[in-house]
Amino acid sequence: MQQNHTQLADDSYFAAVTNAIRTETTKLLSEGTVAAVIGYQAGTRAGTVIPTIITDAAKAGDLVFSPGCVNNLALYLTKAKKEVRPAGKVAIIAKGCDMRALAGLLGESQLKREELHIIGVACVGVKGAGAGSGEALTTGTIARKCRECTVRAPEGADVVVGAVPPLPEFSPVEAEELARLEAMTPAERWAFWKGHFSRCIRCMACRQVCPFCYCEQCLCDRNRPQALETTPRPAGNMAWHIVRAMHLAGRCAGCTECERACPMDIPLNLLNRKMARELKTLYDFEAGLVPVEKGPLTEYREEDDQSFIK
Amino acid sequence: MEHDFEPKIVAFVCTWCTYAGADLAGTSRMQYPSNVRVLKFPCTGRIDPVFILRAFQKGTDGVLVSGCHPGDCHYMAGNFHARRRFAAFRQLLEFIGVDLNRLQFSWVSAAEGGKWVEVVTELTERVRAMGPMVEFKELEMEEHWSGKLDSPELKEAYQNI
Ligand code: SF4
Ligand code: SF4
Ligand code: SF4
Ligand code: FES
Numbered sequence: 001m002q003q004n005h006t007q008l009a010d011d012s013y014f015a016a017v018t019n020a021i022r023t024e025t026t027k028l029l030s031e032g033t034v035a036a037v038i039g040y041q042a043g044t045r046a047g048t049v050i051p052t053i054i055t056d057a058a059k060a061g062d063l064v065f066s067p068g069c070v071n072n073l074a075l076y077l078t079k080a081k082k083e084v085r086p087a088g089k090v091a092i093i094a095k096g097c098d099m100r101a102l103a104g105l106l107g108e109s110q111l112k113r114e115e116l117h118i119i120g121v122a123c124v125g126v127k128g129a130g131a132g133s134g135e136a137l138t139t140g141t142i143a144r145k146c147r148e149c150t151v152r153a154p155e156g157a158d159v160v161v162g163a164v165p166p167l168p169e170f171s172p173v174e175a176e177e178l179a180r181l182e183a184m185t186p187a188e189r190w191a192f193w194k195g196h197f198s199r200c201i202r203c204m205a206c207r208q209v210c211p212f213c214y215c216e217q218c219l220c221d222r223n224r225p226q227a228l229e230t231t232p233r234p235a236g237n238m239a240w241h242i243v244r245a246m247h248l249a250g251r252c253a254g255c256t257e258c259e260r261a262c263p264m265d266i267p268l269n270l271l272n273r274k275m276a277r278e279l280k281t282l283y284d285f286e287a288g289l290v291p292v293e294k295g296p297l298t299e300y301r302e303e304d305d306q307s308f309i310k
Numbered sequence: 311m312e313h314d315f316e317p318k319i320v321a322f323v324c325t326w327c328t329y330a331g332a333d334l335a336g337t338s339r340m341q342y343p344s345n346v347r348v349l350k351f352p353c354t355g356r357i358d359p360v361f362i363l364r365a366f367q368k369g370t371d372g373v374l375v376s377g378c379h380p381g382d383c384h385y386m387a388g389n390f391h392a393r394r395r396f397a398a399f400r401q402l403l404e405f406i407g408v409d410l411n412r413l414q415f416s417w418v419s420a421a422e423g424g425k426w427v428e429v430v431t432e433l434t435e436r437v438r439a440m441g442p443m444v445e446f447k448e449l450e451m452e453e454h455w456s457g458k459l460d461s462p463e464l465k466e467a468y469q470n471i
Contacts, residue, residue, distance in 0.1 A: 181405070190407025190445055198452070219360070227360050235449040239363050242402060246359055249398050271405070278401040283394070297398060300390035302380065308400060309393065310416035310429055 005140035009124040009165050017065040017121055020161035021093060024119055028091050029057035034117050035088030038073045038081075039063040047133035051076060053084055065093070065162075067137035070126045072255040074101040074211040078110050091117035095126070096151030100288025101211045101253035103156065107291035108251070110214060120157025122164045125149065129260065144174045145256045145269065156290070178270055178277075194234065197241050199264045202232040206244065206258035206268055212251045219243060241271070249275035250296040253288045317371035317437040319346045321430065322357045323418075324377035326384040330420035335427050342427040343434040346374070353377065355388025359399040362413070366446040372412045372437035374430065379417040389417070408445070412437055 021039060028034045041052040041062045049068045053076070054060060073092050077085065084090055094102055099120060105111045125146030127137055135141050147170035154160060181189060207213040207220075219227050220240055228243060229236025244258075252272045259268045279285050282305065285296035323329045329350050335342060351357050354377030362373050375396065383389040396415055404410055414433045418426045437443075 186404065186407045186409055188407070189405065193406050194445075194449070227358075228363070234452040235367055235446070238406075238446070238449055239360070239367065242363055242406065243360055245402055246399060249402070271402075274405050275398065275402060278398060282397055282401075297394055298391075300387065300394050302390065304390070304393055305397065306380070306393055308397065308415060310414065 005138035006168065008137050008139065008142060008167060013124060013162065013165055014066050017162035018063065021063050021065055021119060021121075022060045024159060024161065025054060025060040025063055025091070026057050028117060029054070029060065033089065034091040036084050037063070037091040037093075037119075038076050038084070039093040039119075040065065040069045040071070040073075043068075043133075045133050047135075053081060055087075063093075065121060067125070067127045067141075068133060069093075069095070070143070070257075070260060072098045072101055072209075072211060072253075072257045074098050074105060074253075074255075075209060075257070077102075077116075078105060078211055078214045079208070085115065089115050089117060091119055093119050093121060094154060094157065095121050095123040096149060096154045097145065097253060097255045099154040099156065100151060101255055103288045103291045104251055104253050105211060107293055107295070108212075109293075113291075118154075118157040118159075120154030120160040122154065122160055122162040123149070123152050124164055124167065129265070139168060139170065142170070143256070143260075145254060146170075148172045148175060174269065174273065177267070178273055181270065193241070194238070196266045197237040198234040200232060200237045200241070200266055201264060202230065202237065202240065203263060205261040205263065206266075209257045209261040210248070211253070211255070211257075212248055219247075241266075241268075244268075245271040245275055248272060250279045250285060251287055252276060313438060315438055315441060317345055317434060317442070318369060319343075319372045319374060319430065319434055319437065320365040320370045321346050321348045321374040321376060322354075322361060322365075323348055323350060323374075324354050324357075324384075324389075325350045325352060327378035327382060327420050328376040328416075328418040328426065331418040331422045331426045334420065334423035336423075338423050340423055340427045342430050345434045346430045353383060353385050353388035354392035355383070355385060357392060359395065362399070363446075366408075366412075366443060367450055369447055371440075371443045372414070372433055374414045374416065374433055376416045376418050376426075376429065379419055382419060409440070411440060412443055 025037045037054045039052060040049040042064050043050045047068055049064060049066060051071050051073055106113055125142045127141045128143030131141035152164050228239040256269045262268060279296045283296040332348060357375055365373055377389050380389060400410055416429045
């Protein structure tokens, strides 16, 4: 099927964001405001990027921003590389969706706002699954999450870099998929998820990449007593996915890093979104808008719905 | 009365109210289906959704979760927290494709022996009419590659063990 895809944002947008990030980084590091800046640098193949931590102002020129900057760097504050935090205040590059993760982590007391300097990116979007590293950001290559993004202009950052050019209307691919699933019979949904979960190889990439899966010991790794089977058999996989969705309900920032990291292309964000929507309907809660101490599943109201309880 | 199918029902109950209620039903010599296996917890707040999954995986056909009425929780708010957690968990299970008629929540106080009998009887009969819960049991039997271990070579190898 041949379709015409329009390019979103020309190179000048990305060049402007990159420059602003470099200028800010040089300023922060040379003035000693922060000890490190967490950002992206060019990867070995053209068009790819890798997360990086810069501590020397002279290296600010390594930082880039491109449609390949998919990673949610909030991960580097809670899990991977968390040893950078004791070094002092840390600056982090955050797209709108990454900001939601930061807000969630602040609310859960995993981070302190005064120890962070947030460089927010007014975001056009990043490339999704299947887009080649050399391809431009177009209506065809943009990530599913970005098609329905509501946080392009990040709020609550210390500085915001870039300006979002006018964008076309995107068809909400993921919302349509969610609606399609919801319209199925329970047996069809079971078959859908069983098919997907049975392919899961339990590599745990989805957990490792999630900024909110920061438990020192995951329930899923425990063996005395064992809460769920750890081998990649369909039964244990089903349990793992239910547990994952449940533990992230009301917390997930919708960065879709889990889905991106999954080597088996399991549509994890459909579960995340479903739970987010149910909690919005039930308790009028939306994760990651502002840091709040208690999420929908750690607080309660006496008058909460209990029509399902006899 | 003889039935073709006797469902297994697991009841996760809090020790302070529902367990005492079930006890009252017993000491008052009320009759209720022996299909119910009662598991006692300190509070509904201690009942993790993963227990429910485990029960289904290990072969139960229906699950009951029951505790103190709102306001009566021995630990003040355990049941309020549980109420939210299970409200969310139900939606998740439904989205995965589990029939929620197999899962019942109730508040049964220490004085409500009659209500206990009513709740467990209703759930047992409802699940009996639905038949066995096959989905989780089938999963339990499946291997990752989802192929059948019945090629002639494998059969022969198996016979030779
Ligand atoms: S979801 Fe929004 S903020 Fe996140 S990468 Fe896409 S467009 Fe940017
Ligand atoms: S569950 Fe997935 S989408 Fe949600 S915060 Fe974690 S990695 Fe991001
Ligand atoms: S990343 Fe994918 S394959 Fe790996 S454990 Fe998660 S869902 Fe399974
Ligand atoms: S003690 Fe019974 S529900 Fe908390």
